[in-house]
Amino acid sequence: MCNNFNKKFIDEAAKALEDNNLAPAPPTLENEKFMSEAVIAAIKGMDANEGGPFGCVVVKGGKIIGRGNNKVTSTNDPTAHAEVTAIRDACKNLNSFQLDGCTIYTSCEPCPMCLGAIYWARPDKVYYGCNQEDATNIGFDDSFIYKEIPLPDEKRSIPFEQCARDIALEAFQKWEKKENKIEY
Numbered sequence: 001m002c003n004n005f006n007k008k009f010i011d012e013a014a015k016a017l018e019d020n021n022l023a024p025a026p027p028t029l030e031n032e033k034f035m036s037e038a039v040i041a042a043i044k045g046m047d048a049n050e051g052g053p054f055g056c057v058v059v060k061g062g063k064i065i066g067r068g069n070n071k072v073t074s075t076n077d078p079t080a081h082a083e084v085t086a087i088r089d090a091c092k093n094l095n096s097f098q099l100d101g102c103t104i105y106t107s108c109e110p111c112p113m114c115l116g117a118i119y120w121a122r123p124d125k126v127y128y129g130c131n132q133e134d135a136t137n138i139g140f141d142d143s144f145i146y147k148e149i150p151l152p153d154e155k156r157s158i159p160f161e162q163c164a165r166d167i168a169l170e171a172f173q174k175w176e177k178k179e180n181k182i183e184y
């Protein structure tokens with residue numbers, strides 16, 4: 001499996017060069033090792049019927065400090081994507097709500113939800129294996145969500161509408177005045 005995976009990585013890099021596209025970073029042994037770990041998490045989770053074929057590891061100081069795989073169907077949690085479960089695991093282990101100095105290796109290019117989760121977690125870098133097109137090819141199309149983002153509220157496939165802003169602002173006003181808040 002690892003050899004196939006490495007071969008795929010190298011083939012893709014070679015193809016990108018041939019196509020004169022922007023070439024991905026040349027694979028390094030460390031990249032391959034950690035990406036393989038993310039893929040192993042994906043396959044284990046899939047084999048155990050925990051969810052879709054997605055895995056992720058969080059690395060700090062050359063060590064894996066968080067691991068996750070997709071658990072949507074087994075936990076009835078639509079937010080239990082591999083990146084989210086890995087971030088939760090890493091943050092729990094670090095006892096922190098930030099992933100400073102960490103690198104995320106995810107087996108597939110993050111969906112918009114995970115992209116947001118990654119930005120909130122603030123790791124140093126993200127490596128992804130498969131891309132959005134690869135995911136679409138096996139029935140996981142996240143691209144429609146990216147297309148929804150710039151649309152005005154009423155044009156979204158799930159309509160958004162602002163209501164009762166005055167009521168909602170109360171929490172914000174209290175936060176502004178709160179003295180012992182932990183900012184993030």
Ligand SMILES: [Zn+2]
Binds near residue numbers: 081110111112
């Ligand atoms: Zn996701």
